[in-house]
Amino acid sequence: MNVNQSAPPVPPYGQPQPVYPGYHQSSYGGQPGSTAPPNTYGVYNGPVPGYQQTPPPGVSRAPPSSGVPPASTAQVPCGQGAYGQFGQGDVQNGPSSTVQMQRLPGSQPFGSAPLAPVVSQPAVLQPYGPPPTSAQVTAQLAGMQISGSVTPAPPPSGLGYGPPTSLAPASGSFPNAGLYGSCPQGQAPPLSQAQGHSGAQPPQRSAPQQASSFTPQASGGPRMPSMTGPLLPGQSFGGPPVNQPNHVSSPPPPQAPHPGTQMAGPPGPPPSMHSSQQQGYQLQQNGSFGPARGPQPNYGSPYPGAPAFGSQPGPPQSLPPKRLDPDAIPSPQLNELPPQQKTRHRIDPDAIPSPIQVIEDDRNNRGSEPFVTGVRGQVPPLVTTNFLVKDQGNASPRYIRCTSYNIPCTSDMAKQAQVPLAAVIKPLARLPPEEASPYLVDHGESGPLRCNRCKAYMCPFMQFVEGGRRFQCCFCSCINDVPPQYFQHLDHTGKRVDAYDRPELSLGSYEFLATVDYCKNNKFPSPPAFIFMIDVSYNAIRSGLVRLLCEELKSLLDFLPREGGAEESAIRVGFVTYNKVLHFYNVKSSLAQPQMMVVSDVADMFVPLLDGFLVNVNESRAVIISLLDQIPEMFADTRETETVFAPVIQAGMEALKAAECAGKLFIFHTSLPIAEAPGKLKNRDDRKLINTDKEKTLFQPQTGAYQALAKECVAQGCCVDLFLFPNQYVDVATLSVVPQLTGGSVYKYTCFQVENDQERFMSDLRRDVEKVVGFDAVMRVRTSTGIRAVDFFGAFYMSNTTDVELAGLDGEKTVTVEFKHDDRLNEESGAILQCALLYTSCAGQRRLRIHNLALNCCTQLADLYRNCETDTLINYMAKFAYRGVLNSPVKTVRDTLITQCAQILACYRKNCASPSSAGQLILPECMKLLPVYLNCVLKSDVLQPGAEVTTDDRAYVRQLVTSMDVAETNVFFYPRLLPLTKSPIESTTEPPAIRASEERLSNGDIYLLENGLNLFIWVGAGVQQGVVQSLFSVSSFSQITSGLSILPVLDNPLSKKVRGLIDSLRAQRSRYMKLIVVKQEDKLEMLFKHFLVEDKSLSGGASYVDFLCHMHKEIRQLLS
C-alpha cells in the first residue's frame, strides 16, 4: 500500500518557494508552529529556553482557546472564565468556554412533516476501509418520561430498584464502601427489598438470545426491572417500541438489504404514509404520557396485546440485516419492519442496541485480520477486539485513536454535527510482544530532519520534489531543502528509492535520537532517580504499612526499569521518611550503617546531603537493606499523628534539582496534612454541597500552593506518584494536584489493612516501580493546515497553548487533544496529525517519539457519521465533563452532555437518515451505543454520586479518568459481566459477557463483574451446592463469607478456571482489582448493583431504556 497516497498532489516544483500556487499561504499564521523561529534546526518546539520559562502563576490559557470558540453560538452559562486558571484549581488548560452547546436552528419543521430529504451519500467517497456502517438502528419509542426527577415505576418487589429512599443508607452508614477504597467491613445498609431473585426468578436470558428481537416474555415476569410493575400514572411504556434492534449486525455483505426477504413475521404493509404514523406520536409531542396506547393506526394490525409477545418470531435472520448504508436504500424500507414489533407495549431491552452484541460482532468481523495502517482514514477495530497492527505509514490505534476518522471539511459542518473532533493519544503505549517497538533513528549530529517553518518532523507524508533535492511539508506546505547527506533519488512515482529503508519515510511511528540541542541547558541528561518518601506517622505504623512497604522495597529495587538488554537499571534511588519533620538518609556504599538527617524546618525545605542520598542500588545494597530493616523499628513507638505534605514534595524535587536529574517521587501518605507547614490543609469535606452551585469546590484544590509546587516540579522533570492510605477524608482533590500536573499516578487504599489490602498494594507498587517512564517530556501535536489542536486533557502541565509538559509519562497515560477548524479542509489532501514527544528515557537517553496519522475529510455529513468511533467519543466526553465539574454545577455538566448527544443524533437524523416516522429513533450504526454509554457517564459517581460515594472517591475517580485510554474508559463506564457457571467447565475461552443488568442474572449462577478498578463475584442464592463447594470450599450458600476477597485455592476444574480467569483479567488492567464476593440479597449486593449500569441506579441515574426514550424526546425537540 502506498503510504504516500494521501499526500498532497505534487505541485509545480520549479517555482520559487515563497509563493506556492494552490496552497494556502494565508493560513500559515494559524499553524501552531509558526511562532517558532523559522530558522533553527534541531530546536524542539521553538527555543530551548522555553523549557524553563516560568509564566506568571495562574496564567490562563491564551487566545486560541479562551476566546469565543468558533463552534458555538450559544454557551451554557456555567462559570466560563475559570477554565485554564490554575489558581482556580483547574489542572487543565482548556478554553474558557466550558460548554459549547448549540441548539439546532428550529427552522426545519420536522415533527409532523415528512423528514427532510436524505442527503445523498455517495459511497464512492470511501473506496477503501471497512464497509460503511450505517445501519440505522431504528427504534420506535413511545413517550416515556424520564429524567432524574421522575421515578419510573418502582418494581413491585425485590429487584432492588426501588426509589433511592428505600435503600439509601444514611450517608456514612456505608463508609468507604469499597468501590475505590477497600473497606467492605461494616458497611451494610439494610437491603429492604429482599425477595428479589428468590422465588420468581425471571427466565434467564443468555447472550445468544439477544439475537432475537423479542424474546417471548414468558409470563410477564419481572424480567425488566425498570420497566415492570404497574405503570405509574403518567408513565407509559406503551406505544410502539423499539423495532429494529442492533442485533442485526452480523456482517452481511455491504449494500445487501433486500427487505422483502428479510422481514419477519407477517409482512405488514410498509407504512409509507407519514401522516398516519404521526398519530401514534402525537401524545409524545404534546408531552403527554398517558397510559399505554392502543393500536397504532399505521401498523396494519391492531395492537394484539400481550399474547403477541409470546408469539414473536425472534430469530435473528428474521430481521432486517445490518444496513450498511441506509442512504443507499429507498426510504420506505425503513418502515418495512415486522409490524408486530411496533405494537408492543414495552420496550424490550433486547431490542435496543446492545454493547455486548456490538463488541461481539466487531471481534468476529475484525479480530482475525491484522489492522494495516496504510490506508488513510481507516476506522480501527474496537478497543475490545484483539487484533494485531501492522504499521504501514500511520500510527497504530494503540497510540492514537480518534473520535472520527473523517473530518468535516468546514467548521460549519462540524458545528452542525457537534461531533467533537478529538484524538486520544498514548505516546508511550506498550505494545503486545508480536508488534515491534518503534525504531530508533539516529541522524547523528545533524539531528532529525524537520520543516524549517512549522518544525514538523520528517514523516511519510512529506513530499519529495525536484528530483529529491527538496521536500514539501505536508503540514504547512513549505518547501525545504534536503540536506546533502539525506539526499536520495526518487523513483518514477516520485517516491524516494530508500523510502522503505527509513522508518521516518515509511512508518507511522518511530523515534529519533535527540541531539544536545534538545536537552535542557544544552547538556545531555543524567539518568533519572527514584525517591521513596514514606509517611511514618502513627497511622502508617499502626496499620502495618511501613513494615510491609520496607520489606517489599528490598526486593522491588531489583526491578527498576532498565533499557533494552541493560544488566542493571541506570536509575538511582534515595529514601526519605517523614511525619511533621523530614528524615533524609545517607546510604552511601562506603557506610557501615545508614545515617539519618532530620530537617525540621519544613517551611524552608532544603536537602541536607548531596553525596550519598541518591545511590546505585547494587553498590549500596547492604546499606539500603539495613535502612529498610531499621525504619519500621525506629518509628515503632511513634505517637506522632500529624503529617506534612507539600514539604515532602518540595524536598524530593530539591534533591533531584541538586542532582541535576529528572526522576520520580513515590510518596506513601496516610492523612490530611494538618501540621503547620506550607500546603497545610483543613478538613473541608461537606456533602451538603452536593447538587448545589458550590459542589465544584469539592473538586478544586483548597489552596494554590500545590499548583505552584507542581510547576516547579515540572521544570525539574520531577514526576510524583502518590499512594494514599486514608482512614478518613484526606482531600484527594488537593493532594492529587501535583501528581496530576506532573504526569504521575494516584493510588488510594481506603482503610488500609495489611491482611486485606496487601496484595493489591504490592501489585500496584510493583507495577508502578517497574514500568517504563519517559521523563522531562514535552509533547506537541502539529496538524496540517485547516485544523489545529485547541484543547488538551490529561495529567500534565501547560505553560503555553501548544506544549504539553510532562515531568513523567508512562505507557498507560493518554493525552487527549481536541481539534478545531481554522480553515477549510480539502477532501483530496485530508488532514494530518503529528504528535512529537521529546523525553528522557529510563537510561537517560534523550529521544523524540513521533506518531503520524492521516485522516480523511468529507463534505457530506454522512461520511462523518460513518467513520466515528463511539468509544473514543465517550472517552472524550467523559473527560470534558469531568473537567467541567471543576467550574460548573454538576447538573449543568450533565445537561450539556445530554444536549450534545441529542444534537449529534439529531443532525444525523436530519441530514443523513432516510425519511421515516418521527416516532422512530434512528441511530447511526457507528454511534448506536452512544446513548447507553453516555448514560453510564451521566450516572457515574462524579456526575451523580450515590450516598455511599465519598468526596475523596469522586475526586479520585475524576483524576483517574482524565488520563485513561479508550479501553479503560470503555470498561470503566460499562463494566464487563461474565457468567462463570454457564459455559461448560472444559471450555477454555473466556465466557461471553452479558449485559450489565440485574435481569440478566440468574439466581442459579455465579457471575464475575469487573470495570478495571473493581472486581466482584456475585453468587446467586440458588447455586448448586456442588458448585459452592468447588469454588468456596463450604457446603452451602449461607456459609459463603460475604465480602470475601480471596478465593480458596482448590484442586478442581471450576476453582482453577475461575481463579485463572481472575488472574488474566487482572493482568489486562493497569491496576490490581481487588475481589469482593457478593451474595445475592446480602447487604453487600448494593455495591455490586451499582455497576449494573443498564438499570436505574439508586442515586437516581436512569436506566438504559429510560434514557434512550429521553434521548429520543430530546432529538425530536431539536428537530421540531
Ligand SMILES: [Zn+2]
Ligand atoms: Zn511545515
